[in-house]
Amino acid sequence: MSLYRNIVWFTKGIREYTKSGFESASARFDPGELEGLRLDNRRVMVTGANSGIGLACCKELVKRGAEIHMVCRNIERGQAARDAVIEAAGNPNAAVHLHQLDLTQTKSVFEFARQFSTTHDRLDVLINNAGCMVNELSVDANNLEANFATNTLATYILTETLLSALKKSTDPRVIVVSSGGMLVQKLDHADPMLVKQRNRFDSTMVYAQNKRQQVVMTEIWAESHPNIQFASMHPGWADTPDKCAKIRALPGRD
Numbered sequence: 001m002s003l004y005r006n007i008v009w010f011t012k013g014i015r016e017y018t019k020s021g022f023e024s025a026s027a028r029f030d031p032g033e034l035e036g037l038r039l040d041n042r043r044v045m046v047t048g049a050n051s052g053i054g055l056a057c058c059k060e061l062v063k064r065g066a067e068i069h070m071v072c073r074n075i076e077r078g079q080a081a082r083d084a085v086i087e088a089a090g091n092p093n094a095a096v097h098l099h100q101l102d103l104t105q106t107k108s109v110f111e112f113a114r115q116f117s118t119t120h121d122r123l124d125v126l127i128n129n130a131g132c133m134v135n136e137l138s139v140d141a142n143n144l145e146a147n148f149a150t151n152t153l154a155t156y157i158l159t160e161t162l163l164s165a166l167k168k169s170t171d172p173r174v175i176v177v178s179s180g181g182m183l184v185q186k187l188d189h190a191d192p193m194l195v196k197q198r199n200r201f202d203s204t205m206v207y208a209q210n211k212r213q214q215v216v217m218t219e220i221w222a223e224s225h226p227n228i229q230f231a232s233m234h235p236g237w238a239d240t241p242d243k244c245a246k247i248r249a250l251p252g253r254d
Contacts, residue, residue: 048130113161122168151210182211
């Protein structure tokens with residue numbers, strides 16, 4: 001990570017990602033623009049839907065009438081999250097569907113997406129929200145590093161395989177929840193899993209590289225599929241269980 005990238009990240013982070021950045025953005029946000037917005041007959045898939053940003057998305061979307069497909073790794077937590085989404089809808093018959101899927105298992109990701117495309121006439125919105133930052137080096141039987149498998153490869157496979165279903169929508173959209181942390185890493189074309197750095201494994205740098213990869217993939221998809229609206233975004237410092245756990249793990253924190 002270069003000094004320049006550190007400075008860019010720090011400057012942008014202080015200005016946009018802290019409380020003052022939130023307050024500044026809030027002053028330009030008009031809640032009235034969302035009044036009356038309905039998503040009836042819109043089918044939305046959200047990964048990492050059992051907590052944090054994913055769960056918040058599902059709750060807000062279902063209130064507006066969307067059909068929700070929650071993709072979760074843990075079925076018990078997923079079921080609890082589904083119950084919470086239905087409660088938020090205020091309608092026990094709300095169209096909220098739960099799918100169990102481990103995004104580290106790339107073959108399963110492909111099979112799930114292919115089956116969904118054959119059993120549903122379309123997909124209107126895909127929100128690639130799921131992500132991880134595994135602190136210890138973990139490589140599976142296919143020699144895939146865990147962070148890369150979840151953050152980059154699963155996002156790629158899921159999106160690519162669902163393109164046929166998205167193209168059947170009259171207004172298809174794909175949103176990739178990335179991170180401003182990608183600013184500290186330039187894309188490494190030659191070593192996407194940072195194999196050369198495994199003797200000094202740094203999960204924060206691996207995560208930043210993954211997020212850079214997500215943004216670049218989104219840019220390529222947008223150019224290749226102009227009839228689908230692609231967007232990558234940085235959610236800011238969100239009060240999620242995962243984020244809180246990482247903060248508590250810092251030295252000097254309880």
